[in-house]
Amino acid sequence: MDAKTTRLMSLSDVCKIGPKAVNPHADEAQARSKQICEQAGIYIPSFENYTTMSGYLYPEASMERLVVLITVTNMLYYADEVYERHARQDPDPAEDARLRALFEQTIEGIITGEVPHEDEPLYRGALAIHKAMTPLTHISWVKKLIPALVEHLNSTTYKLEDILQKEGGDPLERYIALRELDGGMRPTIRMIEFANDFYLTDELRSHPFIQSIEAPTVSVGGLLNDIFSYEKEVLAYDSRFNLVAVFEDYYDLPFEHAVHKAVEVVNNHIAAFLALEQSIPVWEDPKTNEIVRRYVKGLRDQIKAAWYWQLSTDRYRSKTSPFPELRMT
Template sequence: MRLFAVSALREPPFPGRRHDSTDQVAGESVEWARSFGLIDTGQRLLRADAAGLAGRACPDGSVDRLRLLTDFITWLFVMDDACDEDGLGAAPTRLAPTVGALLDVLDRHGDPDGPPPIAAGPLGHALHDLCARTRAHDRPALLLRFVSQVQRYLLALLWEAANREHHRVPQVAEYVQMRRHTGGVHPSLTLTDLASDGLPGAGRRAHPALLTLDRLTVDLVCWCNDLFSYGKESRSDPDGHNLVTVIAREAGADEADALRAAAERFNRALAAYLVAEAELLDSGDERLRPALAARRNWVRATYDWSLVAARYA
């Protein structure tokens, strides 16, 4: 599938870079996951290479903030694998107790005087640690944004579980909307903004042009992931949560046509992204540049990481 993706996708026209401390952070993040009981041997996590993705998405900034981003991506990989490969997300009734406990953790917003309940388990205690470390940076608006985005991620996982239980493949428009949450990209962007000091104020955050760019960034990251991962997913237990699959079902297309249609959707979104980015750059607001750099880094990082990550081999 990598050969198809490379041949069909337009390569993001941004320079690829990597944080100098990526390798150091990789080992530290695996140990962090092990310390919370998220993993045993860590072999599956090593194949995922969370640090490789984070280091490309955040090539600058302090090591501790890169660690926070890497640990969160590590947490996402563990959560996704539990749902997709270990059966936690096979039905909403199976997933709901875990989601409820994690929402309880998020409601505490990393309060150092309010540790998570024992029932939260390893995933909950690790998530509390991530919230507490985000809280320690004393950016209340960013903390609230991060927490609300993770809440939407968790609720979207319940949507996926309901679809799996009923063997339901969603329509394309529904899938595109929900994929923006199941991918966990929004909270990852928030921590990248923190790591790169690219924190636009509330007024700029709500600007329609930046909201459009955020939406395009998330779509590009998720659709790139869908195309690179489709081969692995279609070989194992076919799942209705992939852009190729939903296009094939809705259009009545065969696999080859659906793959081409998904690639064309990515390429059109990349063209729209470049137009939206150019308009923001032309606005002359220099305070937006770090945020814009973070978003283009994520688009490029996902493409480059997908080329080498053993997760999709």
Template sequence: MRGIAGSGLHEPPFPGRRHPATDRVAGESLAWARSLRLVEDGPRWRRLRAAEAAELAGRACPRAPVDRLRLLTDLITWLFVVDDSCDEDALGAEPGRLAPTVGELLGVLDRHGTHGPAAPAVGPLGAGLADICRRVREHRRPALLLRLAAQLREYLLALLWEAANRQHRRVPELAEYLQMRRHTGGVRPSLTLTDLACDVHPGPQRRTDRAVLALDDLTADLVCWCNDLFSHRKEVRGAPDPHNVVTVIAARHGQDVDAALRAGAQLYNDGLERYLAAEAALAEDPAMAAYLDVRRSWIRATYDWSLRAVRYA
């Protein structure tokens, strides 16, 4: 935390809020993970509890119906389990090790929440993903379900890119890393389920507007860069991993860690300024209010959650 404070990272100028049912949903989501055998007792269970998925979801989605907050929390819980399996349990050490799991999960996404008698058996990660897709399908918003499935496909394929980098001990170029980080962070599917939770309906024409797409990119960037800045100290204590903006800047620009941390913070601060300008332009349309509120909440929630996250201690 001292390193982050010294880097000059700017606090997002949005109100911090928290859903009143956060603690209740935390227990329910952990019970869901245990019932599906997503984690076992021991280090993996302790890591998942320490991640506090509900705390992040409750701050990102402070006013939603409880069942929709729970759906978002379960997605974040599932993403944390996948992330830890890749980073901490060596599933993502090389593409050949990860590929069978990715193939199974892509098969789940192809079924879009349906399960016929011919559907192949899946492991705990597949069962968890199928349950999330089934519950999204029940809300009868097919365009949103298709968007979620596409974003999760991008996430899974980006994990293979990470695994290839680890196998070859390759540090990506900065521009490449920034592009791929939008997918490896799982932010886009999380935003989609927050849109569902908050009844955001910008419409297909608005959804593909260049300014809206750019704001979504900035939102994903800010969430992921904030995550990188807060998690860097923990990551450098373990096995070397090239997938952090501070590590990439240090390696590709020949900077020491403190200088790279300051450069990463400046990247975040500049992105936040661009976000505020882009948001102000979109805010002129009253129909965009709910959409903008979701993005603003995610940026603030990530900052507040990261400050207290045991996951990054």
């Protein structure tokens, strides 16, 4: 730590980039999505503790679009909770292959509205999402969303702690790269377009500026979650796949110092986003400029949500939280 630093940073020292914004349709959309998820069989008791995030992530989405976004978010959390890697201590290649096939067929169901059977809750969820999403967007965009969904769902079948422990490269850099696969932020930022009913062209999507400004957004979402979920993931599940735990394990730091370094990493990524936000390129076409402006605004909403939603939900709160901000009284 720098000699000039007078105190260690903690959760409350995370950089905030604007006031809280919550979609005015959030409560009604959540109620509608809950009914869809219950009918499909993908509702779990902690539904209210995580689906509220969509109202923060997409504060300007219409009611119909927000219902779809909440349902997709719930499906991802359902897959994480039901098929969570923490539940399996030893590798199981056959089970991993089965899950990958299940996830791929689920995604195919979202695109086509066809599934092998309706006995599997994920398949029923896919049909419900297909029915609700199809009238609101182009099938070509749904197909572009698919790689991000598949990547995230398949990360459930990776023993990420084992990958992290392989030799070679800086542990922190390796962890941040792996966290991008596991954090769910890629599909989350992809859905900014659907939420606000505008779409990036393939050329824009691959533009260096868009690629550059997406990177810190993805990292902030996953890495800030590591701090909020430290008790749940590290202390309760004994997972070491966590930014704070990386500093504890690989840099031999005590908890308070590890949190300080984790906050520093998150704040550096937020600073990188803010610097890029001030240097948006200008295109000749006014429509393109407007789309890019709205997309960057959507990314900003994601970073804001990473702080305000996680602070508001009970998902990371407990009487024994190591963070005073999350301690229930």
